[in-house]
Every structure is written in C-alpha cells, then in structure tokens.
Amino acid sequence: MTDRLKFGFGFHRFLVLSVDTLQFLLFLYIQQLNKVSLRTSLIGEEWPSPRNRSQSPDLTEKSNCHNKNWNDYSHQAFVYDHLSDLLELLLDPKQLTASFHSTHSSLVSREAVVALSFLIEGTISRARKIYPLHELALWQPLHADSGFSKISKTFSFYKLETWLRSCLTGNPFGTSACLKSGKKLAWAHQVEGTTKRAKIACNTHVAPRMHRLVVMSQVYKQTLAKSSDTLVGAHVKIHRCNESFIYLLSPLRSVTIEKCRNSIFVLGPVGTTLHLHSCDNVKVIAICHRLSISSTTGCIFHILTPTRPLILSGNQTVTFAPFHTHYPMLEDHMARTGLATVPNYWDNPMVVCRENSDTRVFQLLPPCEFYVFIIPFEMEGDTTEIPGGLPSVYQKALGQREQKIQIWQKTVKEAHLTKDQRKQFQVLVENKFYEWLINTGHRQQLDSLVPPAAGSKQAAG
Numbered sequence: 001m002t003d004r005l006k007f008g009f010g011f012h013r014f015l016v017l018s019v020d021t022l023q024f025l026l027f028l029y030i031q032q033l034n035k036v037s038l039r040t041s042l043i044g045e046e047w048p049s050p051r052n053r054s055q056s057p058d059l060t061e062k063s064n065c066h067n068k069n070w071n072d073y074s075h076q077a078f079v080y081d082h083l084s085d086l087l088e089l090l091l092d093p094k095q096l097t098a099s100f101h102s103t104h105s106s107l108v109s110r111e112a113v114v115a116l117s118f119l120i121e122g123t124i125s126r127a128r129k130i131y132p133l134h135e136l137a138l139w140q141p142l143h144a145d146s147g148f149s150k151i152s153k154t155f156s157f158y159k160l161e162t163w164l165r166s167c168l169t170g171n172p173f174g175t176s177a178c179l180k181s182g183k184k185l186a187w188a189h190q191v192e193g194t195t196k197r198a199k200i201a202c203n204t205h206v207a208p209r210m211h212r213l214v215v216m217s218q219v220y221k222q223t224l225a226k227s228s229d230t231l232v233g234a235h236v237k238i239h240r241c242n243e244s245f246i247y248l249l250s251p252l253r254s255v256t257i258e259k260c261r262n263s264i265f266v267l268g269p270v271g272t273t274l275h276l277h278s279c280d281n282v283k284v285i286a287i288c289h290r291l292s293i294s295s296t297t298g299c300i301f302h303i304l305t306p307t308r309p310l311i312l313s314g315n316q317t318v319t320f321a322p323f324h325t326h327y328p329m330l331e332d333h334m335a336r337t338g339l340a341t342v343p344n345y346w347d348n349p350m351v352v353c354r355e356n357s358d359t360r361v362f363q364l365l366p367p368c369e370f371y372v373f374i375i376p377f378e379m380e381g382d383t384t385e386i387p388g389g390l391p392s393v394y395q396k397a398l399g400q401r402e403q404k405i406q407i408w409q410k411t412v413k414e415a416h417l418t419k420d421q422r423k424q425f426q427v428l429v430e431n432k433f434y435e436w437l438i439n440t441g442h443r444q445q446l447d448s449l450v451p452p453a454a455g456s457k458q459a460a461g
Contacts, residue, residue: 022090022115029089030119033078072174079119080168087161090115095157106157113137113155122167130208137163173211175237178203182215185230188222198222204230212253213237219244225377226250227329231268232336238265247375251333257282266325266375271337285325285373287339287387293318300365302373303346304388306339311361313353321365322346322391325373328381341388367397 079086088102090112097103117132124136137146137155147159171177182201199217207213212234216224219241231250238246238257247266248255254272257265261280270288278295287304295314303309304323311318323346334340347364372386389395417425 020115022112023118025089026086026115026118029082029086030078032082033075072171072176075174076168076170080165083161083164083168086116086119087112087157091157102157104158107152107154108157108160110134110138110153110155113160120164120168128206128208130211173203173207173213175213175215178213178215179217182213185214187216187226188219188224202230202234204234209233210253211235215239216241216246218242219246223247227268227379233271247377249327249329249333249375249377249379251336255286255288257284266373268330269334269337269339271339285323287323287330287334289337289339301346304339304341304344305346306343308345309349311349311351311353315361318349318362319365320346320349320362321370322394323388324370324386324390324394325375326383326386327375327377328379328383330381330383331387332381332383334387344388347391367393370394370397372398 084102087108088096090108091102091106092109095102095106095108114132114134117134120133121130122133122136123130124139136142137160138148142148142163143150145159145163147156147163148154149156178201179199182203183205185200185202187200188198197218198220200215200219202212202214204212204214214231214234214236216237217239221243223245225247227249229250231248231252233251233253235253236248236255238255239259241260241263243261244263245266246263248268249266250268252268252270255267255270255274257274257276257279259278260282262282264283265285267274267284267286267288270286272288273290273292274284274286274288275291276282276284276293276296276299279299280296281298282296283300283302285302289305290307290310291301291303291305292310292312293299293301293315294312296318297316299317300319300321301309302321302324309320349362351361390398412425
C-alpha cells in the first residue's frame with residue numbers, strides 16, 4: 001500500500017494533488033456512523049459483528065442531543081466499539097493473519113498512529129492544550145503504555161489498543177458538551193410561545209482556539225443579529241431554526257446548517273467549509289472557502305467562493321446567485337479569514353452525487369429576479385460596496401430596473417396631481433406595497449426587526 005494517493009491533471013503545468021491513504025481509509029470507514037440499519041430501527045441495537053465487544057459502561061450515557069451528527073456520545077461509542085477494526089485497517093498486510101485479523105504480536109507503524117490522529121487527540125492530566133494522538137503516543141513517559149518500541153519504531157497492537165481503550169473519553173469541546181455545560185447565550189428574544197425551546201450556547205470561554213464552538217438550535221420566528229468576539233474563529237452549528245432571519249456578521253471558521261426551514265442566513269466570511277444538510281426553502285448569503293450541500297430542497301445560495309460548490313446527494317431545485325450584500329467590516333473580516341474576491345466559482349458547482357432520476361439539480365438565478373440585499377444594521381467599518389462587484393449581466397438588470405423607477409417617478413411628477421390626488425395615489429401605492437410584503441413573506445422580516453438604536457447595539461455586541 002502506498003502512503004499517498006496522487007492525481008495528476010495536465011494543463012500547461014502538471015499539478016499533483018494528494019491525500020494520505022491511511023487517513024482516507026479512516027474517513028471512509030467512519031461514514032458507517034450514519035448508516036441506516038433495518039435491524040437497528042426494529043430492535044434498537046446495532047447489528048452484531050463477529051468481533052463484537054461489549055460496550056464500555058461509561059459510554060451508555062444518553063445525550064440530550066437527538067441529532068446523530070451532533071451526538072458526541074455516539075461518536076465515542078462508535079470509535080470504542082470499532083477500535084480493533086480501525087487499527088487493523090491501518091496495519092501493514094504482513095501484520096495480518098490469512099483471515100485479515102491482527103494477532104497478539106502484530107505491530108502498528110508510526111505512520112498508522114499519525115493517521116489515527118485524524119480521529120483522536122487528547123491532553124495530559126486534563127490540561128487545556130490539545131495534542132494529536134501520535135505526539136502523546138510518542139512521548140517518552142508514555143512509551144510503556146502506548147507500546148512504542150524505540151528499536152523497531154513501531155507500536156504493539158495489543159498495548160496500543162489497551163491504552164486507547166483505557167483513556168478514550170468524550171469530546172469535552174464537542175456539540176453535546178457545549179449544549180450540556182457550555183455558556184448559555186441570550187441572543188434570541190424570549191417571546192412567549194415562540195422561542196422557549198431555543199438553545200444558544202458556546203464554549204469559547206474554555207475551549208482552545210481551534211475548538212471554539214457556538215451552537216444554535218430551535219430559533220423560531222426571530223431576527224437574530226450578532227457581530228461578536230464570541231463568533232470570531234468559531235465553528236458554528238445551526239439546527240432546526242424555522243421562519244427566522246439570522247445575521248452572524250463576524251469572521252467564522254466553519255458553519256453547519258441542518259434541518260432548517262423558511263429562513264435567511266447572512267454570514268460573515270467562513271474560513272473553511274459552509275455545509276447545509278436537510279434544509280428546505282432556505283436562503284444563504286455568504287463568502288466561504290467551500291460550500292457543500294446535501295438533501296436540500298428549494299434553497300438559494302448567494303455565494304462568493306474560490307472553490308466550486310459541491311452538490312452532494314438528495315438535493316432538489318438548488319439556485320445559485322452572486323454574492324449581493326455588504327456590511328462595514330466585511331473586507332476586514334475577509335482578510336482575517338484569508339478570503340479574496342478572485343477567483344469566484346459561485347456559478348460553476350460540481351454535482352458529486354447525481355441521482356438516476358435527476359435531470360438538472362441546480363440553476364443560476366435569472367437576472368430579472370435579482371435584487372441587492374441590504375443588511376439593516378449600523379456598524380463601524382470601511383466597506384461601502386459589494387466586494388468584487390456584480391457580474392455584468394446582473395449589474396445590467398439592476399441598471400434597467402433603476403431606469404424604470406426613474407421613468408415612473410418622472411411620469412408621476414409630470415402628471416401634475418392635485419394635493420388630494422397625491423394623497424389618494426400614495427394610499428394606493430402603500431396598500432399595494434403592503435400586499436406585496438405579505439405575499440412575499442417580507443412583512444415578518446420587517447416586523448421582527450428591533451428599533452434602530454437597539455438593533456445597532458445588538459449587531460455590534
């Protein structure tokens with residue numbers, strides 16, 4: 001087995017992209033965490049494996065988080081129950097029996113333990129600093145426990161597995177821990193009958209920089225706006241938000257939006273990945289390094305991204321459009337996340353999983369339906385226009401619409417209406433506008449906005 005997978009693409013220059021083979025194998029294996037089992041759904045337990053082992057007593061704790069992707073207890077239990085298989089997957093074939101299993105004398109290479117750091121990391125005596133697994137395993141005082149031999153530069157399979165099982169614990173900076181013991185944030189208004197179930201929590205006061213997490217769940221019929229140090233560089237997870245308008249105007253590390261409906265999300269620059277899963281009728285406005293979507297229906301993405309958006313499985317009626325807004329600190333936040341205006345592949349998505357019945361999963365927003373989005377909060381900063389501007393076809397559509405407005409205003413002015421006629425005309429226009437607000441759903445967005453002074457404080461705080 002080679003250490004690296006390499007793929008070459010021949011253009012003017014030969015470009016080599018590579019991925020660590022052992023880490024890739026681990027990545028493929030852990031996808032089983034979310035596999036659907038008919039036996040599980042019927043009797044509530046995992047299908048027994050020939051190498052099945054009893055689960056550790058301290059892993060049976062139930063989590064308040066019912067979303068399996070968010071449940072760190074199920075992640076820990078999965079790794080614990082499949083630890084032998086994971087280690088065997090990393091063994092050199094010479095260390096396996098004819099039936100492809102390990103023996104008591106099997107040896108694990110140093111490269112394999114480095115790869116396992118993809119899944120496991122830890123601390124020494126519960127210190128705050130986090131170390132990759134291989135650094136801990138290679139630390140001199142732990143050689144006897146981890147089974148590392150300085151002579152062979154390998155680990156004893158038996159000792160390594162025993163050590164890992166004895167030390168394996170839940171992620172103290174994961175989603176479950178954040179919801180259970182993290183700092184609760186009162187960002188959403190506690191309106192009777194609407195947001196009693198809303199949960200917003202963070203671990204930024206205790207977590208290392210790369211593990212800062214903000215969790216938002218079940219925000220309902222709210223406009224929530226924040227530009228805060230709590231968000232800076234944080235992983236943001238948004239779950240089951242409905243009929244809400246959420247503005248997170250800070251530089252973010254990653255964002256996951258799951259099972260949300262009928263909502264608008266306006267995000268500050270996302271330094272790594274923005275991922276949506278199982279969302280309906282959601283609009284996302286963001287600058288991000290990578291966008292990926294799965295199992296969404298009727299969602300619109302106003303995106304600026306240097307990589308092609310990934311359309312995974314289960315999507316219907318996806319619309320892509322150019323990024324079309326700005327706020328005063330936007331360009332500063334882009335610089336902090338290392339994002340620029342070029343290249344921009346918002347209009348060139350990659351369909352990774354195309355269903356057999358699928359014809360065309362996505363479309364580009366028609367220019368005639370394009371409008372600039374205005375963020376309704378005051379902030380300090382220097383950005384006064386959309387970074388990178390707009391594609392010419394969309395800019396032309398805006399110009400034509402502006403021209404029509406000017407013609408309309410000129411027509412009204414030249415009509416020489418009397419004072420009473422002007423009042424009557426104004427009432428008619430306001431009534432039509434009010435009907436349009438209700439029919440489009442924009443009335444709720446306007447009604448949920450707080451007064452300007454308080455709104456500015458909320459956005460900046």
